Amino acid sequence: MNNNDTILLDHGAGGKLSHAMFSELILPLFDNGLLAKQDDGAVFEVPGGRMAFSTDSYTVDPIFFPGGDIGKLAVNGTVNDVAMCGAIPLYISVGLIIEEGMKIHDLRRILQSMARAAQKAGVRIVTGDTKVVPRGKVDKIFINTSGIGLVPAGVNVSGDRARPGDKVIVSGTIADHGVAILSEREGLKFDSDVKSDSAPLNHMVKRVLESGSPVHVLRDPTRGGMGTTLNEIAVQSKVGIRLFEDRLPVRGPVRAICEIVGFDPLYLANEGKLIAMVPGADAGNVLDIIRRDEFGKDAVIVGEVTDQEPGRVVLETLIGGTRVVDMHTGDQLPRIC
Numbered sequence: 001m002n003n004n005d006t007i008l009l010d011h012g013a014g015g016k017l018s019h020a021m022f023s024e025l026i027l028p029l030f031d032n033g034l035l036a037k038q039d040d041g042a043v044f045e046v047p048g049g050r051m052a053f054s055t056d057s058y059t060v061d062p063i064f065f066p067g068g069d070i071g072k073l074a075v076n077g078t079v080n081d082v083a084m085c086g087a088i089p090l091y092i093s094v095g096l097i098i099e100e101g102m103k104i105h106d107l108r109r110i111l112q113s114m115a116r117a118a119q120k121a122g123v124r125i126v127t128g129d130t131k132v133v134p135r136g137k138v139d140k141i142f143i144n145t146s147g148i149g150l151v152p153a154g155v156n157v158s159g160d161r162a163r164p165g166d167k168v169i170v171s172g173t174i175a176d177h178g179v180a181i182l183s184e185r186e187g188l189k190f191d192s193d194v195k196s197d198s199a200p201l202n203h204m205v206k207r208v209l210e211s212g213s214p215v216h217v218l219r220d221p222t223r224g225g226m227g228t229t230l231n232e233i234a235v236q237s238k239v240g241i242r243l244f245e246d247r248l249p250v251r252g253p254v255r256a257i258c259e260i261v262g263f264d265p266l267y268l269a270n271e272g273k274l275i276a277m278v279p280g281a282d283a284g285n286v287l288d289i290i291r292r293d294e295f296g297k298d299a300v301i302v303g304e305v306t307d308q309e310p311g312r313v314v315l316e317t318l319i320g321g322t323r324v325v326d327m328h329t330g331d332q333l334p335r336i337c
Contacts, residue, residue, distance in 0.1 A: 037236075040219065041081050041084070043158075058070050058077065061335045066183070069113050074114065074143040083206075086156070090147075092124070093127045094129075094143065095145070096130045097133060101135050110141065123202075158217065159217055160236040162241075164239060164306055166278060169301050170249065173249045174221070175254050175265035176270065178269045180195050188257075196271060200295075201272065205218060215276055217233055218275070222270060224328055227328065232327075240308045240314065241304075242303050242313075243315045267328045
């Protein structure tokens with residue numbers, strides 16, 4: 001980036017431009033050890049233990065879509081970001097930026113959805129703020145949510161802790177959310193019923209951590225999808241990651257839609273899936289625990305961490321070749337969350 005650059009939609013896509021903006025513009029100004037880790041949230045010491053803190057903003061278009069809405073997405077997204085720090089989410093704040101002219105019944109529907117999502121996750125919305133801006137200054141409604149939680153003693157997960165020999169587990173099918181948004185936004189009609197996978201993952205994470213099996217990395221592959229998230233981890237941990245194409249869990253209808261529109265499911269957002277990296281000897285136990293969760297029935301081991309080509313993700317293809325899974329330059333589908 002330089003002083004003549006302008007901000008593009010791709011700067012908010014979680015890919016190369018997002019990372020360039022963070023590393024060249026944001027991090028030098030606010031540099032500290034917690035921010036530099038680039039995890040889904042910050043974990044820090046407080047009297048009596050450790051706390052995790054995370055924040056996110058939601059600008060998804062459309063605000064209602066198959067399987068959810070912007071309110072459900074906001075609560076689940078922040079719950080999951082706190083959980084990916086190995087924490088038990090407890091409290092959430094909500095900031096609403098509402099466009100003048102928005103229908104009250106739409107706002108009520110979103111707030112009711114947030115209340116249900118918070119109850120499902122077992123967290124409480126305890127503070128917030130509301131602003132209304134003139135027509136045309138925001139697209140219906142934007143939502144910011146922040147969450148805090150407590151990290152149990154002995155838990156230490158982070159994007160920089162992947163180790164060679166770890167297995168890479170994904171908790172279910174990928175790209176469901178991205179394709180659901182695509183179909184609703186573009187008015188595409190398909191015979192299949194594709195819905196967003198938005199869901200709280202904190203109960204799943206809690207059971208995995210309570211099992212005693214060591215967990216090195218937890219991450220939910222939202223913006224930029226699994227491909228971008230794995231690249232982030234590979235760079236943070238200075239390891240290589242090898243995926244196996246024949247193990248990637250993609251629903252048939254989702255795969256078919258991606259082929260029609262030319263999208264790669266590896267780079268489409270997920271809102272109810274996690275990636276876990278655990279030692280090979282513990283992978284079977286962790287996989288069984290995840291599969292017993294209502295949101296983890298389709299969990300599979302999709303790859304492994306290696307000491308080869310640090311910072312790079314490689315996919316072993318169906319025909320026996322390999323291709324590099326690079327961090328995405330732009331965004332296949334902007335305003336996905």
